[in-house]
Amino acid sequence: MSGLSRRTLARRLESIADFEDPSVSLEQYLTPAELAAHICHLAGLQDDLDRQVVDLGTGTGMLAIGAALAGADRVAGIDVDSDALELARRNERAAVGESGDTDRALAWLRGDVARHPFSIADATVVSNPPFGAQRGNRHADRAFLETASEIATVSYTIHNEGSQPFVESFAADEGGDVTHAFRAEFPIAKRFAFHTETQEALEVEVFRIEWG
Template sequence: MKQRKLEIVLEKVKGFENPDITLEQYPTPALLAAEMLHFAFMKGDLEGTVYDLGCGTGMLAIGAAMLGAEKVVGFDSDSGALDIARENAEIFGVDVEFECKDIRQVRGHADTVVMNPPFGAQVKGSDRPFLKTAMRVADVTYSIHNSGSLAFVKKFIQPAIITEWYNTGFPIKRTFKFHKKDVERIEIEIYRIITDNCQSDKN
């Protein structure tokens, strides 16, 4: 599936009904989701088991399944969001498992993690449990972070390494009362991370 077609399909994914600001529940825009997932697809990283950490209503998990991942599991601590995610997966006819868990409780092994973790705007450091879990369970991770996070993430994930990264925009629609614009674009960075024990296999 081409990136543009994936974006068009993902635009129909239903978002949060009652987003929680403390969890920074901003839906991943379809354009950004399709871009990152297609990046992972072209690197051959969506062929096995894929975990979506903090999956929300299933945008990245559903997209990974559409691109042919063998097994996809989405994890989130919000049971209401997962109910919507299951509805979305059923509507799109993809097989995705969804589990209600705190990210720190996620176990097992994934070939690849895809995630849009909290940026830490509301609760400082809230992205760290996501990074820790991804480094523990996955061979390869694709993660979205605030622009300017590169130095911190590089240090935090050691001995894992960032093999590729790029800047792009994240359009946030008016979601909470403190938002002043209909759409606010923030600059973000997307990282491809490999854990130390698989560097020779995933370059």
């Protein structure tokens, strides 16, 4: 794995640019650099970056780029939004391409996570899926877990507060096991009409799942 400390990784990820015109229907929010660094650093410590890494719903590319900087050699980010993928490419050039200290291979793919193009079963998935809170679509993150269970040996996913019973039940039904779970703060700036505060902090839950 890379020699980057978690603190250094977070600092490098602070260069990741946010969405200029985010989509409310896709719940496009910038994954906090500190949280992404925590996840990617933990994945490195668990030797989970030694295989193909797939970022489902990559958005700005935060988790995919974080995985590459943390030591993953093969990383793919998939998103249904072509504008998001172009932003991810720009963010890659800013955070990785100009650094001169990594030759990690990143691929950016346009596609629907629920109808993914991957024919692998031993990947490491990293993902900040939509929560479904604003659309009333509870467990909008289910499709992301379903894909993770199909293509991954292990996954790291971020979910809305209170998701632990659902995630643990889903994993168990698919032969998986939640090995790590922790809470984190997810600050978001005011960007949509339903936001009433200039900035608020959501409480989220992060899970590492080993899939059977």
